[in-house]
Amino acid sequence: MTNRDPALLVRDDLIAAFGLLSRLPLPTSAVAPDPRAAWAWPLVGAVTGALAALAASVALALSLPAGVAAGVGLMTGALLTGGLHEDGLADTADGLFGASTRERRLAIMKDSRIGSYGTLALLLITLMRWSAVTALVMIEQHWAGLIAAGALSRAPMAVLIAALPNARGTGLSHLTGIPPRGAVMAALAIGAVVAFLCTGLTVLPMALAAAATTGLIARAAQRRIGGQTGDILGAAQQLAEVAALSFAAAHLG
Numbered sequence: 001m002t003n004r005d006p007a008l009l010v011r012d013d014l015i016a017a018f019g020l021l022s023r024l025p026l027p028t029s030a031v032a033p034d035p036r037a038a039w040a041w042p043l044v045g046a047v048t049g050a051l052a053a054l055a056a057s058v059a060l061a062l063s064l065p066a067g068v069a070a071g072v073g074l075m076t077g078a079l080l081t082g083g084l085h086e087d088g089l090a091d092t093a094d095g096l097f098g099a100s101t102r103e104r105r106l107a108i109m110k111d112s113r114i115g116s117y118g119t120l121a122l123l124l125i126t127l128m129r130w131s132a133v134t135a136l137v138m139i140e141q142h143w144a145g146l147i148a149a150g151a152l153s154r155a156p157m158a159v160l161i162a163a164l165p166n167a168r169g170t171g172l173s174h175l176t177g178i179p180p181r182g183a184v185m186a187a188l189a190i191g192a193v194v195a196f197l198c199t200g201l202t203v204l205p206m207a208l209a210a211a212a213t214t215g216l217i218a219r220a221a222q223r224r225i226g227g228q229t230g231d232i233l234g235a236a237q238q239l240a241e242v243a244a245l246s247f248a249a250a251h252l253g
Helices: 006-021 035-061 066-081 084-097 102-110 116-139 143-163 172-175 182-223 230-249
Strands: none
Touching: 006 035, 006 172, 035 066, 035 116, 035 143, 035 182, 066 084, 066 116, 066 143, 084 102, 084 116, 084 182, 084 230, 102 182, 116 182, 116 230, 143 230, 172 230, 182 230
16 A cells, blocks of 8 residues: 555545545545545535535526525535535434434434424524525625635534544445554644635634634534534534634625
């Protein structure tokens, strides 16, 4: 492995990252989750955010209102990821708050059906994201905000999957494995650099807000189910993204 061309390693990591976190077409049909590729997760978020911003800009070019353009952008982002993170958020809300024992919480999170907590979480977080993106569209900062938030919100996933034990021993998170320390640090650095290039010093409150939500979900997951799952990672991404978007909307104008 160490004798392989570094360019090929980077290519394989990018393919693995996009194959895991998006529905974008890939140059190969055989893509296995690879923990080493965690460094590239923020790049997936940046690309997803850029395509969402493009969709919002197209809607604006068609003279659609800012709120509709924001909705088009969010819908595009969800389609590009297959609703992966939204599904994790709903399952996490149902599991962590819908039962009193660890075993029952994990069983609920594994169930594909959505309950009242999951529905409320999706509605509230989506409303908050839509409000923030609408504000960004109105001040013509949706490109900067969506790309930066997309990158910043994928880095916490790398932190959580490395820092917390897998609570179930099965599932996508378990299959992906534990990323090396270097990959986690690289994910944090890439997310911060991309966000800085897009938003300047506004990256500071955005990153702090994303870190705060990550700490909250990590603490809740550790206490209630004893670690992380793929659903916890998806919930962390959604919470970090809405926090980052909210502070972008507040400060970029």
